[in-house]
Amino acid sequence: MRLRTDSPEFVAEMRGRFDGFLGDAAQPDHVFDIELTPFLPEAERDGIDAHKDTVEVSRNGALWQVRRGDFFAEWDPLSHHGRARMVPSPYSLDSVIRILHTLLLAEQGGMLMHASSVVSGGRAWAFTGVSGAGKTTISRLAPTHSHILTDEMSFLRPEDGRYFAYGTPFSGELGRPGENLRAPLAGVFLLAKGQENRIDTLTPSAAVRALMANILYFANDDALTARVFDNAIALASRVPVRKLTFVPDAHVWDMIDAQP
Template sequence: MNQQHEIAIEIGGTPILFRTHDSSFREMMIDRYGGFIGFLSRPTLEFEVELVTPSGEMESEEDAQVEMRDGLWHFRRGDFRARWDPGAGRGYIRQSANPYSVDSVLRIVHSLILAGNGGFLLHAASAIRDGRAFLFSGISGAGKTTISRLAPPDVVLLADEISYVRREARGYHACGTPFAGELARVGTNCSAPVATLFLLGKGSENKIEVVNTAEAVRCLLRNILFFAEDAELVEMIFRSACDFVDRVSVRRLTFV
């Protein structure tokens, strides 16, 4: 019987174990997820990874599709097929030997886990300064990479593209992620309470403005990363966005 090789990737305090028969793929994963390698002994859920030779079907440009059927989550994109049984905490991925498919599966799974627990993945750069986390959210081109590049040396970068926001008893924490953006910098695997969410925009002058509640919720929802067309989870995310805006300072940051 072929030897199995395991690696646990822990993001936001949630370790997910991946099991494969290919030792070189495991080494590739270690290189890719470095500071986010967790303990094998306590995974929250597990995935068996079947590596296949790339084919025309598996190299298509198909967007990610996520749906629940018969109690199982099914994920698919041009480069992978996957399923996950949330009750059993086990899943299966069929993909070629590349880390990018795993990246996508991790984003999908964490978006589902967070949605059920009051959190979300957000298109945002995030960083810690003086023990507090700050989020800088916006659509592509809004300035997330610029903000990350200009961060002072005493700042701990959590993410330059996709931020992990976790609900806690007393508010929200931002956690580091390995999902790098244009800077190609993996975030630091740590967390801190969220102090402020800045909504990024370009303008003729640098300024910070207060944002009313309705506008803050609308902009936050626009930038939350979510894949499943599931009415119950979408409702949960809406409630989470409203709660977040009630608890966290939201400002609009406009810069030249």
């Protein structure tokens, strides 16, 4: 994805924020033009309410439109080109990129999930659950030989018949971006803290419910909603989705790494 703006200061800020995830591409898959604005009253022409903090994602013909108090963005999936008017904030840019990836990944059979993900022994494990369930904790406890892809937003996508997890630059409580790596996804764990380390099998319907509860998705669009649901079913049918109850101790990783 190529991000373009005429502000050298914001370019420098983006370089620092996405360090480790930058590269050269003569023909990027997607191009996004960014117009920075202090959001004076004229921003209302794009339907922006500067006091609104909820996200609205909808279609306008072939275009996707994304609105929040600090930005307005349009995305054309046919031309792979988009534009955004936003306040000069890296956090606003993070939000635009995340929301855009929820749309892109849904069409590719993948998803952006509120989950941490860690590579251990060449296999990726994703850990999801409600706030406070232990997504960051399980990442902190990972073995020293492991690689943390993210403690916040997991990028999951099928390729050549297998699912892969990718590192993302988005960070949670760890306060640092993930590593720019990918690895085959070996399993997804629904986290719960308890008095013992235990892995329980979920029924197929419970597995899909666990995934759907944690897939980032904002669009009010029936066709895309159905696609997200189908993607969750496909993932649950090909990758084990289990419940992991754990004590916050590094020994839990002995049990995780022992999974087939």
